[in-house]
Amino acid sequence: MRPEAQQMIEYIVRLIRRPNLNIEESTPLVSSGLIDSMALVDLLLKLEDLTHLRIPPGKVQPKDLDTVAKMFATAQRVGKPRK
Amino acid sequence: MNRFSSLIEALDAAPADRTFITAWIDEDAHENVTFTEFRCRARLQAKIFRDHGVSHGDRVIIVMPQGIPAMTAFVGALMLGAVPAFLAYPNFKVEPSKYRSGLAGVTANLCAKLVVIDEEFPDEMLSYVSLSDQTTLLHASHGRMLGGELEFTKLEDHSESLAFIQHSAGTTGLQKGVALTHGAVLRQIEHLAQELETDPATDRIYSWLPLYHDMGLIACFMLPMVCHLPVVMQSPLDWVMHPETMLQIISEYKCTLAWMPNFAFQFVPRRTPQGRWAQYDLSSVRALINCSEPVRASSMHEFQSAFTSIGLKSTALQSCYAMAENVFAVTQSDIRGSSGPVRIWADGQLFRVKHLIVPVAKEAPGSVSFQSSGRLLPNHDVRVVSDSGELLDGVHVGEILIKSDSLFEGYYNRPNLTAHAIVDGWFHTGDLGFYLEGELFVVGRKKDLLIVGGENLYPQDIEEIVGSHPAIHDGRVVAMGVYNPDLGTDDIVVVAEVEQAELLANSAEIELEIRNLVVAGTGLAIRMVFLKPPKWIVKSTAGKAARSATHKKLLQEHPELNSIEGGTNSHEARSTADD
Numbered sequence: 001m002r003p004e005a006q007q008m009i010e011y012i013v014r015l016i017r018r019p020n021l022n023i024e025e026s027t028p029l030v031s032s033g034l035i036d037s038m039a040l041v042d043l044l045l046k047l048e049d050l051t052h053l054r055i056p057p058g059k060v061q062p063k064d065l066d067t068v069a070k071m072f073a074t075a076q077r078v079g080k081p082r083k
Numbered sequence: 084m085n086r087f088s089s090l091i092e093a094l095d096a097a098p099a100d101r102t103f104i105t106a107w108i109d110e111d112a113h114e115n116v117t118f119t120e121f122r123c124r125a126r127l128q129a130k131i132f133r134d135h136g137v138s139h140g141d142r143v144i145i146v147m148p149q150g151i152p153a154m155t156a157f158v159g160a161l162m163l164g165a166v167p168a169f170l171a172y173p174n175f176k177v178e179p180s181k182y183r184s185g186l187a188g189v190t191a192n193l194c195a196k197l198v199v200i201d202e203e204f205p206d207e208m209l210s211y212v213s214l215s216d217q218t219t220l221l222h223a224s225h226g227r228m229l230g231g232e233l234e235f236t237k238l239e240d241h242s243e244s245l246a247f248i249q250h251s252a253g254t255t256g257l258q259k260g261v262a263l264t265h266g267a268v269l270r271q272i273e274h275l276a277q278e279l280e281t282d283p284a285t286d287r288i289y290s291w292l293p294l295y296h297d298m299g300l301i302a303c304f305m306l307p308m309v310c311h312l313p314v315v316m317q318s319p320l321d322w323v324m325h326p327e328t329m330l331q332i333i334s335e336y337k338c339t340l341a342w343m344p345n346f347a348f349q350f351v352p353r354r355t356p357q358g359r360w361a362q363y364d365l366s367s368v369r370a371l372i373n374c375s376e377p378v379r380a381s382s383m384h385e386f387q388s389a390f391t392s393i394g395l396k397s398t399a400l401q402s403c404y405a406m407a408e409n410v411f412a413v414t415q416s417d418i419r420g421s422s423g424p425v426r427i428w429a430d431g432q433l434f435r436v437k438h439l440i441v442p443v444a445k446e447a448p449g450s451v452s453f454q455s456s457g458r459l460l461p462n463h464d465v466r467v468v469s470d471s472g473e474l475l476d477g478v479h480v481g482e483i484l485i486k487s488d489s490l491f492e493g494y495y496n497r498p499n500l501t502a503h504a505i506v507d508g509w510f511h512t513g514d515l516g517f518y519l520e521g522e523l524f525v526v527g528r529k530k531d532l533l534i535v536g537g538e539n540l541y542p543q544d545i546e547e548i549v550g551s552h553p554a555i556h557d558g559r560v561v562a563m564g565v566y567n568p569d570l571g572t573d574d575i576v577v578v579a580e581v582e583q584a585e586l587l588a589n590s591a592e593i594e595l596e597i598r599n600l601v602v603a604g605t606g607l608a609i610r611m612v613f614l615k616p617p618k619w620i621v622k623s624t625a626g627k628a629a630r631s632a633t634h635k636k637l638l639q640e641h642p643e644l645n646s647i648e649g650g651t652n653s654h655e656a657r658s659t660a661d662d
Contacts, residue, residue: 015618017584017616036178036618039618040175040176041176041323041324044175044324045324054109056108056109056321057174057175057318057320057321057323057324058148058149058172058174058318058320058321059203060174060175061173061174061175061205062175062178062179063205063207064175065175080109080111
């Protein structure tokens with residue numbers, strides 16, 4: 001697993017306050033109800049930090065953030081280099 | 084008397100080469116259109132719509148991301164005399180199930196001839212667009228393939244025919260479609276332009292507001308279109324992710340006018356690192372208008388204190404009372420004044436017990452303050468009435484009724500709702516307030532009112548007090564009434580999020596301090612305080628705490644509250660609709 005993905009998982013565990021939960025890159029987060037839609041703003045900001053990309057939020061739907069793997073794939077698909 | 088007979092006539096009169104819209108995407112990307120370019124693109128849309136059978140009076144629903152293509156589609160429909168309506172575009176912040184139910188309800192009610200979506204509209208949402216045999220689904224991208232422009236035939240004077248339908252905020256349930264005529268919209272804009280002294284040579288509007296909401300649609304799209312003002316806009320999603328961009332855009336484009344809801348006056352300074360404030364310059368701003376019910380002096384003060392050092396004038400922050408049913412504004416604070424909107428202090432006890440406003444000195448013990456939403460626009464009239472409909476004088480709080488020359492025609496396809504809302508020409512707003520010495524003060528929603536031991540309380544007032552505690556995340560507090568059958572009255576229950584989960588270890592201490600603050604501020608005791616970790620409270624699509632949904636969540640986690648409510652769902656009867 002890439003270190004950025006590991007950092008994202010650690011961030012999510014803190015965000016949802018479930019320290020004992022085992023989250024993999026493919027664990028469904030939104031569709032399983034682990035993360036609500038309002039927390040996705042924080043998640044997207046974290047994703048911008050980890051990828052050093054600017055992610056246009058208008059190009060992102062909840063399904064694009066459903067797993068950690070999808071988050072990074074989405075960042076690559078729609079992200080733009082940050083100044 | 085309107086200068087124009089339709090919104091299209093107003094657009095046609097705009098100077099050809101003047102910039103109309105700048106759609107700001109980020110530091111490196113933005114798109115500009117002049118009034119002429121906008122007209123050409125709108126006419127192309129009109130041609131495409133006409134080719135799909137759209138004609139006068141047909142509803143055209145536009146579900147597209149915020150931007151120039153959505154705006155040209157809207158005006159293209161207007162050019163045909165059709166009746167467009169913007170609906171919110173699905174986004175990552177909105178629960179898909181909530182969005183789907185809203186989309187299905189609203190599209191069914193409008194019975195549109197055409198539903199326009201963009202090529203990225205999520206497939207899984209499409210089945211929730213209610214399409215009858217008469218409805219065509221059009222992908223906006225298809226239009227780019229077609230050439231030619233509408234041979235534009237000037238429409239007859241249709242100032243009193245329907246122009247468009249705007250919906251209340253959010254995406255939930257059966258939103259009410261507010262039907263507005265060209266005449267009503269033009270009259271409103273004329274009043275607004277007069278009150279704000281707009282000048283196309285010097286003014287520029289900034290907006291992050293959604294086009295499906297009256298602030299975004301009327302103040303930041305129709306007003307500049309009719310008055311020929313430039314507008315710089317960004318998407319609401321970009322703003323919510325990076326609110327600092329508002330400061331960046333206003334500084335770069337020297338914007339002079341903007342509108343925002345109350346929460347944004349706190350959100351921007353709190354989410355912009357203080358070390359970067361000095362990079363920006365707000366000296367160009369003439370009026371930044373708070374359009375919330377109620378307008379909070381503390382929020383305005385926070386914004387003013389933060390940004391005075393970067394040129395924000397002491398008279399720049401203004402207020403207004405606005406609603407879709409009146410196209411937009413009912414009142415506007417006097418922008419020529421020397422000190423911003425009027426603020427008064429009144430006896431807190433008399434306000435709560437008798438709903439009576441007795442002005443007192445600012446320092447008087449137990450005083451409560453009210454920020455005015457401004458003075459009535461021309462050709463507007465207001466009444467404040469009791470529950471029994473009796474006309475009240477200026478010192479009594481009651482329901483606000485309005486009558487004006489820009490009032491809506493009714494809720495689209497909802498005759499019963501319309502009949503309840505407009506009685507003898509007076510629109511019953513559902514807001515409570517008082518009208519004193521020509522200033523309208525809005526104190527809260529009638530359905531939110533908590534009556535505790537005979538005292539009138541507004542959840543927002545309690546939430547503001549609780550939110551001032553340093554351990555509590557301001558804006559993430561919900562106060563609600565839970566019926567106590569033993570006492571025959573409501574008890575106040577408060578749910579509040581702490582700033583960090585670790586603070587929950589000090590719950591007992593924080594709870595006691597909160598109780599003391601509320602007693603000191605209102606004279607009333609809270610029955611129960613529930614401290615919750617960050618992100619617990621349910622938020623609406625507009626980012627506000629959603630009372631009704633939070634109440635339901637609380638009942639699920641604390642079933643003991645059901646027994647207090649005596650098996651009746653007293654809250655639901657008065658549940659707030661902000662979610």
